Amino acid sequence: MAKPGRPGAGGKGKKGATKGSGGQGRKKLEGRGPTPKAEDRVYHKAHKRRELAERSAAKRPQQRSSAPRRRPNDDNEYVTGRNSVLEALRTRIPAAALYVAQRVEMDDRVKEMLALARKRELAVLEVTRPELDRMAGFDGVHQGVALKVPPYEYAHPQDLLEQTLEQGSTPLFVALDGITDPRNLGAIIRSTAAFGGQGVIIPQRRSAGVNSAAWKTSAGAAARVPVAMASNLTSTLKELKKQGVFVLGLDGGGDVQMPAVELSDRPLVLVIGSEGDGLSRLVAETCDQIVSIPISDAAESLNAGIAASVALYQVATLRAAQG
Known part of the structure; x- marks a missing residue:
């Protein structure tokens, strides 16, 4: 006489996925991915509204920004040479500091530079000539002065x-x-x-x-x-x-x-x-x-x-x- 089995352990039944188990449903949905947005479905009203808005925007004239244009990744520049620095100070271009070489020859241009810098409350810094050489660059001539200016602001x-x-x-x-x-x-x-x-x-x-x-x-x-x-x-x-x-x-x-x-x-x-x-x-x-x-x-x-x-x-x- 066969021994009765444990409750729930065994019994006859079908092997594999059965209806209602979700197995067959998962196989049918494999690879479909998320449901597209309404505006991405070509037959949807939202897609047509987006196309109309894009066409209207393309027809409008490009609005120019009143903000000054700058080249990307521009660093501060140094205006060097007595005539260039003096002219820049006279026309009041934005500047951060005036650099003057140690024991610089004080001619009328340098005196006017110092007076203009004091009037504008610009920092006046005394530096070595090698430091001015670095500011002026490889082929620059600084004549003992340099003006630190921000990146150039381009007009439209x-x-x-x-x-x-x-x-x-x-x-x-x-x-x-x-x-x-x-x-x-x-x-x-x-x-x-x-x-x-x-x-x-x-x-x-x-x-x-x-x-x-x-x-x-x-x-x-x-x-x-x-x-x-x-x-x-x-x-x-x-x-x-x-x-x-x-x-x-x-x-x-x-x-x-x-x-x-x-x-x-x-x-x-x-x-x-x-x-x-x-x-x-x-x-x-x-x-x-x-x-x-x-x-x-x-x-x-x-x-x-x-x-x-x-x-x-x-x-x-x-x-x-x-x-």
Whole structure:
């Protein structure tokens, strides 16, 4: 006679998953993942509402920020050289401290620097010449003085135009396409100031920024001539064209020589390309006219800073003759 089994231990039954156990249901749901959001389902009303909102946002003009633009990861810069430092202090650009070499020669410029620094309550620090050498960089000349300034605050191109028109002046800007040497940038800023230009426009990429080398070469003009940064140079030039600014590209292969330009009395932006590559294709296609500077066959091309100076001088001369 068989012994009775323990209650619940054994008994007949089916092997494996049974209906109601959840086994079969889990197998059916494997791999489906979480339920998509409503706006991610193409047939849902929420998805159509999101598409409509994105299309509307794309049609709206890009709102420019009133906050100053800065290049990412910029550190403090040092303006060096007596003329550059004095000009920066005279024009009251933001500064953190004035550094003076030990036993510096006290000429009139240094005396005025110290007076201006005291008036602005700037820290005046006496440092060794090796320390000033470090601030000035490998090829910098400090002449015993350096001014610590925060990262340069770039204007917006549209602000340049509005401010110039508010002042009752005929706009004359210089836009740079592929100028990567900050000394060229500084020289162009200086020439822009010398020949009555109201601003310089640089692209956010593939361009030198206003650093200590540009400050030095500008001989203080960077404190008077604003530099604007364009997120996209081609788009910025197109926008200026819509507002009546004539875009004049400077290139060795131009159809018209610079002295023959008869449009100098109207709002102008001169576009300067790099010495090696010239104007980029998209920028050249955006220009209303491409002009060249006549030079001797002994030279293949002009330095970008020199080319800008010649073009600005020609425009200034024509404007003076016409007005």
